[in-house]
Amino acid sequence: MTVARTGGDAASIAAAARALEQGALVAFPTETVYGLGADASNPAAVAAIYAAKGRPQDHPVIVHLAPGADLADWASDIPPEAHQLAAAFWPGPLTMILKRAPGVPADVSGGQDTIGVRCPAHPLAIALLQAFRHGRGGIAAPSANKFGHVSPTTAQHVRDEFAADGSVAMVLDGGASEVGIESTIVDLSRLATHGPVLLRPGHISADAIAAVIDRLPASADAAAPRASGTLESHYAPHTPVAMQESAQLAVTVARLQAAGKKVALIHYSAMPASHAALRLPAAPAGFAHALYAALRSMDGSGAELILVEAPPRDALWTGVNDRLRRAAHGSSGIVHGLLNTDTP
Template sequence: METKIFKPNQISEAAAAIKAGQLVAFPTETVYGLGADATNEAAVKQVYLAKGRPSDNPLIVHVTGQATVEQYAQPLSDKAQALIKAFWPGSLTLIFKLQPGALSPAVTGGLQTAAFRNPDNQVTLDLIKEAGVPLVGPSANTSGKPSPTLAKHVYHDLNGKIAGILDDGPTEVGVESTVLDMSTDVPTILRPGAVTEEELEAVIGTVRSTHHKVGATEVPKAPGMKYKHYAPNAQVYIVDHVTDWAAALKWAGQQDDAIGIMALDHTLSGLTLPQNAEFFSLGRDLPSASHRLFAGLRHFDLESPVKGILAQGFSDEGLGAAYMNRLNKSAGQVHFTKDQLL
């Protein structure tokens, strides 16, 4: 199969591929998603095959608004409607109980709930409208690898496996949406993202945040809860404190292989990079770091291969919760310690 690059003025062609049961990657404000007709079970199953994704890892359904959700979900609560009004279109995924038989188990992982999102990207909203169906849309990458923030990232992983990629340039947010479970008594954050716990509570009151680890035989309610995610080829080491960077750079210089460095521009002020290290800027603050995290991991995979990556950590608060959730998973919870020095 030849994977075609669709431009925004070719939405009709991309939609025709979707309607024909094919897979088309699409842009959102967070990362690129791998789209298929959510009402076409055969097409949905192809998403799992293309990504190499476990079939018990449920998919997020992308819609253009509340009316589509109401076709599939049980009646929405006042809190759910308030969240939709406040954050859609945007980086918030909401899990609802479904009407019986509303969506295929291929979409839901066999659960009686499904996750819905209204992305904040006009090109993709136009694609959904043109296709006339909601789209499943996990990140458009090989399962377990860093999420794609550029069309070329998608092409690298899925060329020849999908019909096309709708290219709308770089994504704006760079980390996936917040996933909030509205099927429980207390709304529960299953995956932190760009919409923070504080922002949610300002609209609906108390929410619960969970870092529940899903068991081997348990089906996760949301993506990213059970399986390894976001991992580049090189081992990532999280540098937790600015004061640790001098030791971290010393360790990098002791290695025989090339080492990648991912940090804010000012973090390494006054320090000298060893000759075997390459710097990838995370920008000037936490929002820019969140935006550039996956791009940096992809850079060291595709353009400048290294054997290890030192990446800056942040406080696990606000947007930092989303950043550290992704970074910890990409590193397999491995943090740099001074014990690594020779």
């Protein structure tokens, strides 16, 4: 695994573009999280992403495009709303689901007739996309981590995931991701029957989308296309995660400490001492930026449980709450179990 230093010089970007053209995997920074990239037009290279991540074959990946790329190379039946949203938010953390163009391999779509596309805002990602196939190529890139695990927001996180198995040829180090959670995903493939549909919340809100296209996206429905990062259990560390409201959390931490349990705490207001703790900013953007690094840090603390102070439930926190809900999926009852374990 070759790691290019922060900033990315022209030689490193050219080397990464060549590696992609040769079918290798390259991890690169975006403003949301680090992506594990492959040539989206090469089914064997896309298959290598799935193998490296342990990702189910029917779970789509997102195709990243350079600024100014022709959407028609990747999508068909492109509605005016797609062009409006691209003009408003690209480069940026918005993925659009559109009908897949003829000739685009179904591998990137999990076999569906739709495709997820976005143009990332990170300067290194843009430079790579412009160098790759002269700006006309697409880079298929889910998050650069093992499937279902916490997404990486630094190059070191990527090394932690893949350095041992040799599946990744190169990592472009662009520093810490600014946004820190994955892109908003909006489905525009069924406008005539369902209107726009929000499949995954993120930094760009439903209200912001509505302000551009004059239609508020509906919530995801059972017939919606499968999309990246929308399974009930996702973004999860190895240590169980539980969320509690502020007042209850303080009581729970004290009780678990008194019971001799090792608790890792992620919080934004004053809390009792615990085995390990990180206090994140109390604003949604700052909390999102730090969240995945905090989950990874607390996962390595030797705690039996990661407790997270539940964020507010207003619209600005929707993306953060979505990621935490998925990270905590399957951990129901863990606090009760730790407090009611009989000592042999």
